[in-house]
Amino acid sequence: MLGFVWMGLFSNQALQVNIDEKFFNTTINVIGTIEDIPKVGNNKTQFIFKASSPFKAKLKLSWYEKSRVKIHSGDQWKFLIKIKHNNSYQNEGGFDYEKWLFFKQFDATGYVKRSDSNQLLAPNTGLSIDLIRHKVQKRLVDSISQLEFMGVINALIIGDRSLVNNDHWELFKSTNTTHLSVISGLHIGLISGFIFLFSSFLWRQCRTCTLKLPASVIGAYFGLFSAFSYALIAGFSIPTQRAFIMASVVFLSIILRRNHNSWQLYGSALLLVLVSNPLSVFSVGFWLSFYVVAIIIYGVKQHQDKHWLFRLLYIQLLISLSTIPLIAWFFSSGSIFSPIANIIAIPVFSFITTPFSLLGIILSYAQLDLLSEFIFSVANQSLVYLSIFLHYLQSFEFNQWQYTPISVSALVLLIISILIGLLPSALKLRQVALILAIAALFQPHQQLKQGEVMIATLDVGQGLAQVVRTKNHVLMFDTGARYRSGFNMGEAVIVPYLQTQQINAIDLLIISHGDNDHIGGLDSLLKKISVKQIISSVPEKISTNSNLCKTKPSWKWDGVDFQMLNTTHDFNGNNASCVLKISTSKHSIILTGDIEKKAEQHLVNIWGKQLKADVLISPHHGSKTSSSELFLATVAPELVIISSGYKNRFNHPAKIVINRYKAHNIVISNTNCSGQIDVTLSQEITITHYRQAQKRYYWRQCE
Known part of the structure; x- marks a missing residue:
């Protein structure tokens, strides 16, 4: 309480x-x-x-x-x-x-x-930790900037990964080894543990010294000091604070000569971390680090009669397998070769890269520049050889594995089944473990039926990106924006969503028109997801083969009708947007792109009452140039969905347009308030607002 x-x-x-x-x-x-x-x-x-x-x-x-x-x-x-x-x-x-x-x-x-x-x-x-860290970084950049993995070495020394090459980061990410490339509990634990053992060994060489103070106590003092120093140079970030607290609990129990078992020390460290910063529970690193330490404590007690090398490999295997459920829970994806990659990468980082990097900077400040350069080159070369191995694993097409999102109950069942299955005396219990694993993985998955369609309007800020699904097909309508920093909606929003939904291929991609906020995420999407066909009003702006929208006037998927509407007039710009109507036997929705009043008038003239739809995607994000009275009266939607950015500079949606919707008694939903909006057309129309469905107390409140 x-x-x-x-x-x-x-x-x-x-x-x-x-x-x-x-x-x-x-x-x-x-x-x-x-x-x-x-x-x-x-x-x-x-x-x-x-x-x-x-x-x-x-x-x-x-x-x-x-x-x-x-x-x-x-x-x-x-x-x-x-x-x-x-x-x-x-x-x-x-x-x-x-x-x-x-x-x-x-x-x-x-x-x-x-x-x-x-x-x-x-x-x-003045003298501050951050200033010291900055000077260390400057010294590193000046002395080893020519080394290929200078950014990783910098991250291991001062905990700043901003200099890590993007290609290197992607390599570590694709093989689930990113946790090794920045300062973590593993590095602080290993370095302080090594200092503990080394200083204890030296103290034992002095017989009179050990009579005054046990070697283990001296080792604990040095281990505690090294853990504090390493955490300090890393800026005492939250992960290093957590690691320092865990190390402190162990070393202080030795200094105070208290006999506590591993689980008591573990519980004390967990309590101290949560008391010092309760918000730690929002960190993935918190759960992974304490989980892995618990697995190590559990694993150390198994196979105690076996050779130390066997036990080391057993613990590594135990960690790799037992973290799969957590990786599935937090990331929904991972590397199938993660256990193999980590079996090699952990020793390389732990016993070569990290200690040699730290030794290199110490020698550099000792003015032993030639020796320092040699030590740094060894650390760099260890990463060069490791990257060759990781690139080999990455090269396999099936390396990346997309996990189906799992529930909390499934997560717990999977972890228990893995731990039971790896018990040395679990021969009789392995059938139970198998049953638990099957129960965890067998989750009812809602499937669209024949004649049903779901339209997910993703929250991409000021822009548009929609995923349309029928029973057996997927359509993508627009891809959001790309910004000058390189950040884009294809990589940040669309691909993660598709991966979460286990969508590996898109049957048809429609780019309504050429504005950045509709086409910006395209290139990143094409790099990650297979697209069978692309149509657009601006095929000349698309790097791969594509056709005009009017070349595909209508089609039918799984009992759902698709009709391109804006195909008979040569408009330019926003008014040239591809407009798509999707109809089931009972309901329909119109996807409008950025059409304005002129194109709306044209659609009314051509299609008349056939424009009637239950749901309308607000033209041009609710701009005052669109959603004309005639168009709204003709479409007569019950619901309008606006895709606009929070506090956007265009002031979309315009107040005059909102008032117009209200005058027509249209229910309004906006991604800037609701996040992702899902509309399912079946016997009834169902709508889900992500922010309201997944409500979190730390999220911005809707105005």
């Missing part, structure tokens, strides 16, 4: 934003201090800004500055900025950025505007 009360109080405090509403979505001057090491990218610099005036808040800011003004941790700056409330796209399978911002306790996000008023008020001249 006390735990729930503490969590509630802590969360309530984290939700308090001490910024007056008048400061949002407007240009303001703020004074504050740079925190942590800024993340420098190709097009922007991202940093944490602790504002002190005209309000006190923790901000996550981006600075798009071509001249690359250098900013350092601890510097005091005055910036002209624009901030907005924490917000993210909410879709099945997507990254919950709002949860991440809440977990990191950011009050708002925003960007720095170009202005002569942006100025450094006071450089950091």
Whole structure:
């Protein structure tokens, strides 16, 4: 009970934003201090800004500055900025950025505007951890920038992965080895454990010393100091805080000479982590790290009569297999070769890459530059050879495995079945384990029937992306936007959604027209998902083979009718948008792209009463240029779905259009309020709003 009360109080405090509403979505001057090491990218610099005036808040800011003004941790700056409330796209399978911002306790996000008023008020001249980390990073960049895996070495030393090459990160991600490429509990545990053993060994060489103080106690002091130092140089990030607490519990029990069993120490560490930061439960790393430690404790007690090498391999196998359910739960995808990749990668990182990287930076500060360069080259070469092996595993077409999303009960059953199955004395229980595994995996999956269709309007901010499914077919209508930073809706929203739904191929992709907010995610989508056919009003803008929408006027899938409507007039721009009507035996929906009043008039003239539909996708995101009176009266929808961005710069949907919908008694749903919106046309029309269905207390409230 006390735990729930503490969590509630802590969360309530984290939700308090001490910024007056008048400061949002407007240009303001703020004074504050740079925190942590800024993340420098190709097009922007991202940093944490602790504002002190005209309000006190923790901000996550981006600075798009071509001249690359250098900013350092601890510097005091005055910036002209624009901030907005924490917000993210909410879709099945997507990254919950709002949860991440809440977990990191950011009050708002925003960007720095170009202005002569942006100025450094006071450089950091004091001694701070972040300044030390920045100087270490600068030394690394100056001395080993020519090494292929310099970014990974930097991440292992100071916990900053911003310099990790994208190709390297994708390689680690595709083989489930990303946890090794940044400072984690594993690295801190291994380094502090090694220091513990080494210092204990040296102390034992002095017989008189051991009479005064046991070697294990001296080792624990040095181990604790090394864990603290490593966590400190990593900026005491939440993962390193967690690892330091876990190491501290173990070493303090040795120093205080208390005989506690492994599970007591484990429980103490878990309690301390949760008391120090209850929001840790929102971190995937929290669950994985404590889960893996529990598996290690469990595994160490098995096969104690076997050779140490066998037991080591057994624990590694146990970790690899037992984490599959958690990976399925958190990520819905993984590498089928993950156990093999980690069996090789963990020893490489643990015994070569990480210790040699740390030794290299120590030797560098000791002015032993030649030896330091050699040590760094060994660390780099270990990653070169490892990457060759990982590339080989990655090359197999079936390497990436998409897991069906599982429930909490299924997750628990799977973990229990794996643990029972791997017990050395579980011969009689393995049948039970098999039954539990089958029960966990056998989950009723709602399947569309003949003549039914589901349209998922994804939350892609200011843009449009819709997935249409019948019993045996999939259609994609538009792909959202791509931004100058490289971030795009194909990679961030559409592909994760399709993977969550176990969709590996699209039968037909329709690009309504050539605006960025409708075509921007196309290239990323094509890289990940097989597309059989593409039609568009702008085939010249599409890199692969495609045809005009009018070449496919109508078709039928699984008892559902599809009709292209805007095919008989040569419009340009928004009015050229492909318009699609989807009809079942009882209901229908019209997908409109960005058509405006002129094209709407044309459709009314051509189709007349045949435009009648139950559901309408709001033309042009609810712009005042569209949704004309005549068009609405002709279509006469019961429901309109608007796909628009939160607080977008176009002020979509326009108030005049909203009033027009209300005057026609049309129910309004908007992705900027509801997130992903699913509409199913069967005997009845059912609609699901993702934000309302999956409601979280830390999500932005709908206005």
